[in-house]
Structure formats: structure tokens, C-alpha cells
Amino acid sequence: MATLTQTPTFTPDSRSLQGSLLIRRIGKAILWITPVFSYLFLWAPILLLILFSFNAGRGTFAWRGFTTQWYSNIFSGTLGAEARFSTELMLNALSNSLIVGVTSTLIATVIGTMVAISMTRGKFPGKRILDGLLFLPVVIPEITQGVSLAIFFRVIFEFIESITGARILPGVGTIIIGHVVFNVAFVAIIVRARMSNMNPRLEEAAGDLGATPWQTFYRVTLPLIMPGVIAGALLAFTLSLDDFVVTFFNKGVGSDTLPIFVYGMLKTSVTPEVNALSTLMLIFSTVLVGFSLFLQNRKD
Amino acid sequence: MHTRLTDSTERRAHGFLLALPAIFWLGIFFLLPLLIVLGVSFLSRGSGGIPAVLPFTLQNYTYVLDTYNEVIVRSVWIALITTLICLLVGYPLAFFIRTRERDWVKQFALFLVILPFWTNFLVRTYSWRTILGPEGIINSALLDIGLLTEPLPMLNNQFAVIIGMVYAYIPFMTLPIYATVSKFDFRFLEAAHDLGANDWSAFWRVILPMTLPGVIAGCILVFIPSVGTFVISDLLGGPQDQMIGNWINTLYQGSGAHLPRGAALSIIMMLLLMFALLIYVFFGEKEGKR
Amino acid sequence: MRQFLALVVLLVLVGCGSTPTPTATPAASSMVTEEATPEVSAGTEEAATGLLATDWTCPEGYAGQTLSIYNWATYIGDQTVATFEALCDVTVEYSIYDSDESMISVLRNGNPGYDVAFPTDYAVSILIREGLLQPINQDLIPNLGNALDRYINLGFDPGNVYSIPYVGGTTGIAYNTEKFPDGITTWAQVFTAQDARVAWLENPRGMIGAALIQLGFNPNSTNPDEINQARDYLIENGGNVTVIAGDDGDAQLVQGIVDIAIEYGGDMFQQIADCACDTFAFANPVDGTILDVTSIVLLADAPNPTLAQVFMDFMSDPVVAAHNTNTIKYATPNRIAIEQGLINEDLLNSSAFNLSEAAQATAWYIADIGAEGEQLYADAWTEVTLNVGR
Numbered sequence: 001m002a003t004l005t006q007t008p009t010f011t012p013d014s015r016s017l018q019g020s021l022l023i024r025r026i027g028k029a030i031l032w033i034t035p036v037f038s039y040l041f042l043w044a045p046i047l048l049l050i051l052f053s054f055n056a057g058r059g060t061f062a063w064r065g066f067t068t069q070w071y072s073n074i075f076s077g078t079l080g081a082e083a084r085f086s087t088e089l090m091l092n093a094l095s096n097s098l099i100v101g102v103t104s105t106l107i108a109t110v111i112g113t114m115v116a117i118s119m120t121r122g123k124f125p126g127k128r129i130l131d132g133l134l135f136l137p138v139v140i141p142e143i144t145q146g147v148s149l150a151i152f153f154r155v156i157f158e159f160i161e162s163i164t165g166a167r168i169l170p171g172v173g174t175i176i177i178g179h180v181v182f183n184v185a186f187v188a189i190i191v192r193a194r195m196s197n198m199n200p201r202l203e204e205a206a207g208d209l210g211a212t213p214w215q216t217f218y219r220v221t222l223p224l225i226m227p228g229v230i231a232g233a234l235l236a237f238t239l240s241l242d243d244f245v246v247t248f249f250n251k252g253v254g255s256d257t258l259p260i261f262v263y264g265m266l267k268t269s270v271t272p273e274v275n276a277l278s279t280l281m282l283i284f285s286t287v288l289v290g291f292s293l294f295l296q297n298r299k300d
Numbered sequence: 301m302h303t304r305l306t307d308s309t310e311r312r313a314h315g316f317l318l319a320l321p322a323i324f325w326l327g328i329f330f331l332l333p334l335l336i337v338l339g340v341s342f343l344s345r346g347s348g349g350i351p352a353v354l355p356f357t358l359q360n361y362t363y364v365l366d367t368y369n370e371v372i373v374r375s376v377w378i379a380l381i382t383t384l385i386c387l388l389v390g391y392p393l394a395f396f397i398r399t400r401e402r403d404w405v406k407q408f409a410l411f412l413v414i415l416p417f418w419t420n421f422l423v424r425t426y427s428w429r430t431i432l433g434p435e436g437i438i439n440s441a442l443l444d445i446g447l448l449t450e451p452l453p454m455l456n457n458q459f460a461v462i463i464g465m466v467y468a469y470i471p472f473m474t475l476p477i478y479a480t481v482s483k484f485d486f487r488f489l490e491a492a493h494d495l496g497a498n499d500w501s502a503f504w505r506v507i508l509p510m511t512l513p514g515v516i517a518g519c520i521l522v523f524i525p526s527v528g529t530f531v532i533s534d535l536l537g538g539p540q541d542q543m544i545g546n547w548i549n550t551l552y553q554g555s556g557a558h559l560p561r562g563a564a565l566s567i568i569m570m571l572l573l574m575f576a577l578l579i580y581v582f583f584g585e586k587e588g589k590r
Numbered sequence: 591m592r593q594f595l596a597l598v599v600l601l602v603l604v605g606c607g608s609t610p611t612p613t614a615t616p617a618a619s620s621m622v623t624e625e626a627t628p629e630v631s632a633g634t635e636e637a638a639t640g641l642l643a644t645d646w647t648c649p650e651g652y653a654g655q656t657l658s659i660y661n662w663a664t665y666i667g668d669q670t671v672a673t674f675e676a677l678c679d680v681t682v683e684y685s686i687y688d689s690d691e692s693m694i695s696v697l698r699n700g701n702p703g704y705d706v707a708f709p710t711d712y713a714v715s716i717l718i719r720e721g722l723l724q725p726i727n728q729d730l731i732p733n734l735g736n737a738l739d740r741y742i743n744l745g746f747d748p749g750n751v752y753s754i755p756y757v758g759g760t761t762g763i764a765y766n767t768e769k770f771p772d773g774i775t776t777w778a779q780v781f782t783a784q785d786a787r788v789a790w791l792e793n794p795r796g797m798i799g800a801a802l803i804q805l806g807f808n809p810n811s812t813n814p815d816e817i818n819q820a821r822d823y824l825i826e827n828g829g830n831v832t833v834i835a836g837d838d839g840d841a842q843l844v845q846g847i848v849d850i851a852i853e854y855g856g857d858m859f860q861q862i863a864d865c866a867c868d869t870f871a872f873a874n875p876v877d878g879t880i881l882d883v884t885s886i887v888l889l890a891d892a893p894n895p896t897l898a899q900v901f902m903d904f905m906s907d908p909v910v911a912a913h914n915t916n917t918i919k920y921a922t923p924n925r926i927a928i929e930q931g932l933i934n935e936d937l938l939n940s941s942a943f944n945l946s947e948a949a950q951a952t953a954w955y956i957a958d959i960g961a962e963g964e965q966l967y968a969d970a971w972t973e974v975t976l977n978v979g980r
Contacts, residue, residue: 020500023498027499031399032396034393035397037389038470042416043412044431045416048430048431048437049424049427115321115322117318118318124319130323133326133330134322139577140334140573141527141545142525143545143566145333147337148334149333152333157700167891169703181326181330184322188322244422245531249552253658253702254703258420262423263422263531274423275423281419281420282419286415286418368976433845434847435845453787456832539834539976552695554691555968555971557692557695558968
């Protein structure tokens, strides 16, 4: 802002008018060309993916004619050439993804909202440290979080086994724990941002009017921060559904999520069914986004 | 009736209690694991089923720094290039979206940036193989026209990895910049022009400083996951393009796994990123004070 | 920092199209699942009718249980798992790995819940040495008697205490015949074809062993000096390496990404059969083809050891073994299957079952050389991986 108050140092004749026009033209051209290329860049892989999900050729990238074979394969149980790529397993992976997504979102939303309220309204020693702790999962690479959590579970499970003799295996539970870690951080950030825009006097007024803290929270605070809570929950759900790395290191046998399943297909055999499957996933998320936009517009 | 005093003491107590679940969860499932990794990085490799044993040693660090120095430098280099390209692409793109006049066009332009983000990340990355491969779209088109006689090597190299990373992280750059640009009041620009600034100096002295917070945040948001990448280099890179993340994975569960060395490499990567964050905080503070 | 928070918020608000009703997302997704399920499960049953016609019967009492298999990719017949599931009324969980070393690493990190795995000979020996397997009860596996004598009681597991034989195979050279019309017959050619694009195999012992042979040493050497020389040899001659492939070098060859791929024989024979083309070939090199016998083993801490042994017996049934070998194109040790003519003629007469005399003369098995030797190879391989392909 300070820059503006000192601006009068510009001198009109310091650069020729022609040079200025040239710069303006170049600037305009860049402003038009870059977005066109950017959108092409962003969309080319996806459009090709959709196109190739109808390609009759298997295993190669060359066009061999139109087919819907790969789609029907997905729904007829012959997904890919191998036993491990059955439709049943894919649906199992999908349901694991949803279980993990919903559970970790619920836990993270509750915990994250609580800590966000405490950070904006409460005053206690160590708040700055907690601030840093909440920020860390956002900036630490996923692979570090994934590997360290996996090592941790290993140490803990071995310890429990040595004491009680009970053997615990990684699975959906360990994945959920890992997802909650990064989701809590994101939910807290979003809810805090929402709260910082909120007038604290409203809560004080409620208190003065005789509301208990719980009533104040339930009747005043919660409705006001609700959009933030919902946005946080939606982000958490999205992050959870798309997460590969943390899941990869903390999954157990039979707890593969959809991204893990897809990775297995990509790494070891190039099946055109992958293209078909991703096209379906794209359609699904487009419908989801469109649906939420529709709801939003209807409210307006 | 509550008096102000009891109310605020109560709130203080509540404040801490409300934070407890998060403190527990992050403390046990995030901080403690990181401390364990730090501990393991100073242990020796065990044999058989035990991954790490005493005595304490610094050898993992000397070995890792000695053996993987090129990988570390390469990861930072690739991440920097990625960040730069994302900035060069993302900045004009954010402006383009901001300057759309109709609201629905603006919404749609944003939607087009975000929607690819909603397809599975792995599949999006993998589809670049279809484009860049020797029998991929670009090569077969160029070969058909006769511009090439031999396919261009565009896959399994650094080029492919950078393309994949720019592709994956461009929304991280565009959206923060858009956030600052959308708050930008174009009357400032008019004012600058009225005061005699040409386009160039208006950009350097008005637009850029005012959007700098978005630029810095975008750079950090792109740089950090770029350094930690392992899926993109795994799917698109050759042996000379593997990043720190790939080696952490290998040292954890690949051939020749060596947990203490993997832990040491993780710690080194975290220190690198902490350093980058410190720079950010430093610049951020300076920006705030000006 | 505050800007950062604001930006993340924006990312979200924009990304999610602001504030739809909270239940919209999960509800919508579960809706889709529910709709899809009945349609699909009907299809699965249909596919399940293509079961193997075996007279193997499952012992009573396993209905509803789960078996967890940990295997290589493309290493089991199409209908094998479905048939086993149907006959025993069990569920099979199926996971894959791409090298013996990574499988061993995963198990060292604590068996995450697998029952059976398919390690190569020397890997069986390592797993036994480290206590990662448990002994099998041969009474539960009567079909073990179907195996050819030369696959029984091998050096890596005397008396078959821990393992039963699955298939035999070789590691050799797959290549594009358009690029190499005269064919490839030796490792030396791979290392000298500097114009070609080559995929090496993520198999430290095999790759370093091949280099040791080039240098005139024992491929199972434990001499650090020799191993380092082999390491340097690989780095020096690795300029043509485009990728060190896990278990997908064969696919990269067929896609035209590489011209030569060091590969497991059967994997390449499958690719050739799938693409129905004559532009690819597989050679067992005459200067040191790697031989292997893959076994089925019962893992320590297996959640369901008895069902695992029932599965081992099932896999040794002649019809099942023949189906497996016909699909994956590795040689079955099942004597009965061969005698009854259940194996495809072409396959039986191909190089999957028969090694040329020249290749036979120099062929070798990877040996278990102990933990220290293993670390030598692992460190050398790290250096190789870091330095090839420049």
C-alpha cells in the first residue's frame, strides 16, 4: 500500500510513447496467449483420456477404432486381464475410499472446528506452539508424514503384541488416522479464517442476555461459522478421496482405496479399462461440482 | 447471571479443553512419529525382522549426504524450475480470469482450472505417457507430417517429470494469485496512469507489489509438494530423474531397504523445507511491515 | 502467514463451489455406489461361470473365510482365483509386488496380513533364514506328490519344509525384432547396444550377476572387490538405460518406449501372445541365462495358515497347474499335468520349457549369500541406480 502514496515520482517523458505502446501490445498478447495455452495444457490430457477410453486398440497409444468394450468390461466383472482387477475388488476399493473419506471427514471436522474455536476465542499458554503444530501437517510433504506414521504404527503394534500377545494389523483404521491428521489442519485453517471475520460482540451479547456458553455456541457461534465448517468438511472429503501417499504407506491387506487400486493398474499393466474408469470418475466429480453449484444458485 | 470475570475465566478453561482432542491427535499421530523417525535416523540397521538397532551413529547422515547429494540437488532444482514455470503460467492466467467481465464467465474460467483437479491425480499424471511417449500423440503426429524421422525422447526424462509436476501443481499457483488479484482495485492502475506511469512501471510498481503476497504463497504451495514428489517422477521419470521421495520409498520398502538411512533422508528433506519456509516467513514479515 | 490461510480458504471455497448442503457429497456418492452394485454383482456371477473343470474338492469347514495372496503381477491363471473362491466358498484378497527384494522388505516391516507369497528360490532361503516363513504340513497338501522329482527337495529348502514348487522360469532378453533383425543372443550385446533404448530389471542380484559374468567372475560372488567392479561395469555400460523397470519392462517394450527389456521369460511370452504380433522376441542369453524356481510359501504370522495350505494343494492340482502355466507361460513342475497332455503343445515345445544347449551350459541360479553379501549388492545397486542412464 505504501508504494501508492509515494507514486508521484513517475516521469511521463522517461519512456517514449511508442515503447509504451509496444509493451502494452506485448502485455495484451501475453494476457491472451498464455491462458489459451494454459487451458489447452490443463485439458489436453483429460480430453485424450476420454477419447482413448473408446479406443479399440489394447496396450498401444495408436487409434484402432471406436469401442465401448472397456466400459462394459468394468461392469461385467472382467476388469483388466487379471484376477486382481475384478469389478468386485474395484467396488471394494471404492467402498473403502468412501468409508475412509466419510469417517476421517467427520472426526476431522469436529476436532478441527473445536480447535479453531479454541484458537480464536480462548487464551492459554502454549497457543503459539499449537499454532505451529496445526500448521505443520499442511507444509510437511505427504511422504514424510506417510512413512513416519507407518514406522510409528509398526513400533506401537509390536509393543502391544509383546505385552498382550494380540496382533494388530494395519487397515482401514490406520488409513483413517493418517487422513484425520492432515484433515484436522485444513479444517482448522478454514474455520479460523471464517471466525476471524466474525464479530465477537455477538457472543458476548448472548452471554449478557443470559445464555449459557453451550447455548451461545449452539445458537450463535455455530450458525455463523457453519459455511466455514461445511467448506472445511468438503475439502477434507476431497483430500481424503484423492490421497495416495499417506494411504500407500499405511494400508493393510484388503484395505486398498480407489487411488491405490488405480495405481496398481497403472504400474503393472496398461489396461484401457483404466481410461474408462477415470472417465467415469471425472463424470462423477463433474456432476458433483455441478450439483453443488446448482444448489448454491438455487439459494440465491 | 454471569459476570464478565467468571465468563472469561470459564472461556479460558473451555478454550484449552476444546483444543485437547486436536493436541492429542496431532501429538500422537503426527509429532511422535516424526520424533521416532528422528530417533531412527541415528540408529544402525538391524538384521532380519528388526529394522533398526543401537548403537547410535551419525553414519546414516554421512552416507546419505555422500550418496544422494545429486538426488537432493536435483530435487530442489526440479522443484525450483517447476515453481518458476507455474508462476509464469499461473500469473497471466489469474489475471485473465480476473479481467473477465461477466460473472458467469469468470466462474466458468475458474471452474475450468479446478475441474481437472477433481479427476484422480494418478490418472491425470499417467495420461501424459499417452501424449509424450515415442508412439504417443505428439510423436506420431510429427512423424506422420514428416517433421521427424525418429521419435523425440520426451518420456522417462526430466522434461516429462517437469511437465507432470507443472500440470499437477498449477492450481496451487493460480488460485492464491487469483485471490490477491481479485481483491485488486483497478482504480489504482488508473491512478498510476494518471500520475504518468507507463504500463511497464505500473506493473512493476503497482500491480506486482500488491499481488506479491499471492505470488509468494503460490510459490511456497508449489515448491513444497514438488520437493516431496514421488508419484510423478515414478510414473514419468527415468533413472536420472528420481527424486528424494522415490529414494525414501525405496529405502523404506524397496530392494535394499535400509530404514535408518531412509529416516535420515526424510530428516534432511524436512530441514530443507523448513529452510524454505523460514525464507517465506522472513519475506512475509518484511512485506507486512512495508 | 495470514495471506497463506486466506489463500487456502479461497482454494477451498472456489474448489467446492461454496456451500452446498453438507450431506450432498457423501449422499450423492453412496447413491451411485448402491445403484452400481447390483448390476455389477450380477455380471460377476456370470463371469464366475467360466470356472476350471477340475475334480479337486475343497475340504469342509472353510466357507466364509478369507485368504490373502501376495504375488507377482501377471503370475496366476485368469480363472484360478475365481475357481478357488467358488469351490471353497471363500474370499481371496490379492496383492502384488514387483521384486523379491521389495516383497522381503515389506515382510521385514512386519507381515501386514498376507497368507501366502511366491518367492524365487534364493528369496525362499532368505525368508527361512530370517524367520519370516512357517513350516507347512505336507499331509494337508497331498498334491505335492504331483511334482516332478527335479523340482522337489531343492537346495534352498531341503525336504520342502517351508515351500512347494510353483513354476520354473528364466530371466533373459526381450527385444524388438524390427530394431534387431539379426536377433540378440548375449548379455554382452545388451551392454554394447549403445544406440538402443534399454529397460533394465529392478533385480539387483540378477543384473549385477550378469555383469559379474561379463567380467569373468562368479555371478554369486561375495567378494566386495568383484561386486564393485561389476557395479562400475554396469554404470559404464548403462548409458543406454531409459528406465529400470519394476515388473513392467515387457509392457514398455510393447508400447515402443524401449527397444530392449531385460525381463522374465513368461512375462514376455504373455505380451507376445496378447499383442498377436511378430515384432517382439525373447532370448535366453548364451552367456548366463538366470534360472529360477518360484515357490509358494506359508508366511509367518499368516492370518489363515490352514486355508493357505488348502490353497497350496489346489494350486498343485493338475488342471489348475496346467491352466496357470498355459496363462502365465512359465514351466509347471506338475508331472501329471504334462503326462495328461493338459499343457498347450506350443508352450511345451517353446523356450519356456526348453533351454537351448548353449544357454543351458552357462545358465545359473541366484544363491542366498547371507545378510552381509546382500547388503553389498544392495549398496552397489543403489550406486548403479543413481548413475545409469546418463
